[in-house]
Amino acid sequence: MARGRGDHRYDDAFKAEAVSLVIDKKLTLRKAATEVGVSYETLRTWVEASGRRAAVQETKSDQQRIKELERENRSLRMERDILKEAVGIFSQRPK
Numbered sequence: 001m002a003r004g005r006g007d008h009r010y011d012d013a014f015k016a017e018a019v020s021l022v023i024d025k026k027l028t029l030r031k032a033a034t035e036v037g038v039s040y041e042t043l044r045t046w047v048e049a050s051g052r053r054a055a056v057q058e059t060k061s062d063q064q065r066i067k068e069l070e071r072e073n074r075s076l077r078m079e080r081d082i083l084k085e086a087v088g089i090f091s092q093r094p095k
Contacts (some may be wrong), residue, residue: 009077018043019050 016038021032022043033043 008038015047016050019047019052022047023052039092 018032018036018038020028021035022029025032027035029047030040031046033040036043
């Protein structure tokens with residue numbers, strides 16, 4: 001009898017290795033799923049079930065937050081420099 005969709009059984013070691021590609025080696029879900037030969041949704045389910053995904057999401061959000069803060073820092077420095085220049089111009093006595 002031929003196997004139908006969803007009829008595959010994978011052992012725990014295989015699942016752990018697939019999840020490790022996403023978590024430890026930081027491959028995208030799509031790339032890791034293609035590499036191990038399972039569907040995107042199957043691998044996504046395994047990653048969520050592993051409970052290890054939260055740490056990756058926190059790291060990603062930390063990295064996003066750092067980028068936002070760096071952008072804000074550049075903007076504030078530019079505003080500070082403009083204000084310094086304006087103070088210099090307006091504090092000169094007219095001749």
